[in-house]
Amino acid sequence: QQQWFGTAPACSTDKTDCTSRGMTVVRYDKSGGGESCSGGQKVLCEFPTPGYMWIGAAPECNGVIADCAANNMAFVLEHSAGGGKSCLTGTKVLCKPNPPVIATCANDKATQFNVVAWNIFSRPFFA
Structure with a gap:
């Protein structure tokens, strides 16, 4: 959402017209959003x-x-x-x-993953 601040003909604005409202400066312009300024500039602000x-x-x-x-x-x-x-x-x-709230799962059998490794060649199958 963007908004112009400053009223013609004497447009006296600065960055605090944006920052005091929780907005950031996009740009300055003599005729932004309507009538041209004879002195100073208007400032275009937007929410970050x-x-x-x-x-x-x-x-x-x-x-x-x-x-x-x-x-x-x-x-x-x-x-x-x-x-x-x-x-x-x-x-x-x-x-x-x-x-956002990220739900965490309790550490139980439904949420736990176990890896079991077994080397079948280490067992004596043939005697």
């Missing part, structure tokens, strides 16, 4: 990994850290304008997917 999600919607963003856990996700950061429109009250929270 698919699956990140903002919780809380403007204008009253009531996102709390516990919302991430309630959605089986991990908390990344809190921001008043993350992922789009700014909040008039409250903040939004950025959540990321939890790593």
Whole structure:
């Protein structure tokens, strides 16, 4: 997911417009996403990994850290304008997917593999 930040005509942006929202800088451009800037540039930001999600919607963003856990996700950061429109009250929270849980098997006869090697030529078959 990508998003432009900066409003024409005076587009004053820097990398913190991305990083403060948990995003990375893709590129800068004078007319990115709409009207051209007479001063400065707009910045295009994107989430580093698919699956990140903002919780809380403007204008009253009531996102709390516990919302991430309630959605089986991990908390990344809190921001008043993350992922789009700014909040008039409250903040939004950025959540990321939890790593997958890998089940391990108990060491029992059903999951254990034994190798037995026997040299049949070492036995005296003929007497």
